[in-house]
Amino acid sequence: xxxxxxIGSAAPAQRxxxxxxxxxGLLIDGGAPGLYGRGPGFERVRLAVDGLVDRIAAADxxxxxxxxxxxxxxxxxxxxxPATFPHLTATIFAFEGDExxxxxxxxxxSCGEDWSAYQRMTDLVLTPAGCYPVxxxxxxxxxxxxxxxxxxxxxTYVFRREPSQDPARxxxxxxxxxxxxxxxxxxxxxxxxxxxxxxxxxxxLQLEPVADVASDPFFGRQGRILASxxxxxxxxxxxxVSIGGEQPTAVASFNYHRDHFSGRFGIRSQDGGTVHTxxxxxxxxxxxxxxxxxxxLDTSGWDDPLRALLMLA
Amino acid sequence: MNDQIxxxxxxxxxxxxxxxxxxxxxxxxxxGLTSHASVTLMLxxxxxxxxxxxxxxLKREVFSSVASIxxxxxxxxxxxxx
Numbered sequence: 001x002x003x004x005x006x007i008g009s010a011a012p013a014q015r016x017x018x019x020x021x022x023x024x025g026l027l028i029d030g031g032a033p034g035l036y037g038r039g040p041g042f043e044r045v046r047l048a049v050d051g052l053v054d055r056i057a058a059a060d061x062x063x064x065x066x067x068x069x070x071x072x073x074x075x076x077x078x079x080x081x082p083a084t085f086p087h088l089t090a091t092i093f094a095f096e097g098d099e100x101x102x103x104x105x106x107x108x109x110s111c112g113e114d115w116s117a118y119q120r121m122t123d124l125v126l127t128p129a130g131c132y133p134v135x136x137x138x139x140x141x142x143x144x145x146x147x148x149x150x151x152x153x154x155x156t157y158v159f160r161r162e163p164s165q166d167p168a169r170x171x172x173x174x175x176x177x178x179x180x181x182x183x184x185x186x187x188x189x190x191x192x193x194x195x196x197x198x199x200x201x202x203x204x205l206q207l208e209p210v211a212d213v214a215s216d217p218f219f220g221r222q223g224r225i226l227a228s229x230x231x232x233x234x235x236x237x238x239x240x241v242s243i244g245g246e247q248p249t250a251v252a253s254f255n256y257h258r259d260h261f262s263g264r265f266g267i268r269s270q271d272g273g274t275v276h277t278x279x280x281x282x283x284x285x286x287x288x289x290x291x292x293x294x295x296x297l298d299t300s301g302w303d304d305p306l307r308a309l310l311m312l313a
Numbered sequence: 314m315n316d317q318i319x320x321x322x323x324x325x326x327x328x329x330x331x332x333x334x335x336x337x338x339x340x341x342x343x344x345g346l347t348s349h350a351s352v353t354l355m356l357x358x359x360x361x362x363x364x365x366x367x368x369x370x371l372k373r374e375v376f377s378s379v380a381s382i383x384x385x386x387x388x389x390x391x392x393x394x395x
Contacts, residue, residue, distance in 0.1 A: 080349065222352040224371035229348040232373050260347075 008164030062152035067133035069157035126159035130177030148182015
């Protein structure tokens with residue numbers, strides 16, 4: 001059976017902001033809550049933010065790799081994601097059947113009936129975070145050089161089944177991810193450096209960022225233990241800014257996985273040393289929304305230093 | 314209680330030390346207990362001792378040693394007893 005999703009609640013200011021964004025053509029109603037087209041004004045700012053991250057990331061000499069927003073289901077299974085985030089696991093179903101099934105599917109569609117019986121789970125899932133395809137890709141290679149590597153996974157679309165009236169909670173959005181794989185001390189230091197860089201970046205964008213220890217939205221009672229462990233060990237930091245909510249909204253996260261991914265995917269080092277991983281993600285739409293919320297929907301009215309920083313002509 | 318917990322730990326967790334070196338105060342996380350394995354351990358204890366840890370005990374530190382788990386579990390059994 002198809003499921004009518006629960007729509008997440010939103011503060012009045014968030015709903016108002018969404019209405020203004022749609023009215024101004026910055027976002028385009030995509031026909032479902034949390035699903036939007038992006039107008040030219042929005043994309044210009046989003047790409048400008050992405051470019052700003054590019055310029056900061058240049059110092060890392062990161063290897064640019066790009067992946068589609070869909071990945072093999074077995075890779076997500078290996079990562080352990082379905083166990084810890086069952087509520088966010090989204091597999092892809094597709095038609096499987098003969099001509100009679102196709103005819104029956106078509107009849108159900110035209111009659112407005114449930115046609116899920118003709119759709120089967122495929123070997124693909126929607127990518128839940130931009131770094132997930134990176135680990136199996138690196139695991140296929142020769143063992144890592146002793147100092148490890150940095151991968152720039154770009155600004156890739158990711159999917160989260162969290163329909164909401166809050167414009168900052170989209171079901172599909174661009175996560176600008178970088179991943180560090182290497183010796184534990186180098187990986188931990190890299191994450192710290194990037195936390196500082198992100199605070200600096202968001203401060204220069206005049207967004208008054210706040211950084212704090214955070215935890216992932218793990219599922220259920222077992223998730224409480226995982227979240228407590230994550231906080232206790234400070235494995236996740238988030239940087240938040242105001243986008244109209246009662247609380248600031250997280251726009252960037254900095255995650256230290258220790259040997260979780262390297263162990264599960266078998267990522268090794270040439271010198272036989274322990275390999276840890278960390279990733280960071282900038283929510284490009286959220287930073288764009290924060291800029292529009294803070295500085296106004298008309299970018300031509302933004303002050304010169306801000307426009308210069310973003311290289312907006 | 315400690316013996317029961319020790320048995321469940323040895324049954325469900327792959328530790329980096331031999332069984333005879335698992336003492337009541339041994340730091341399980343230092344011996345290879347991962348966050349994910351602590352969840353498996355929590356579920357096994359609930360199942361075998363027929364109890365349910367309330368939310369405030371679902372914390373990493375509670376599952377850090379046999380003694381700590383036993384203390385939390387005995388508290389629950391005491392509450393449940395008539």
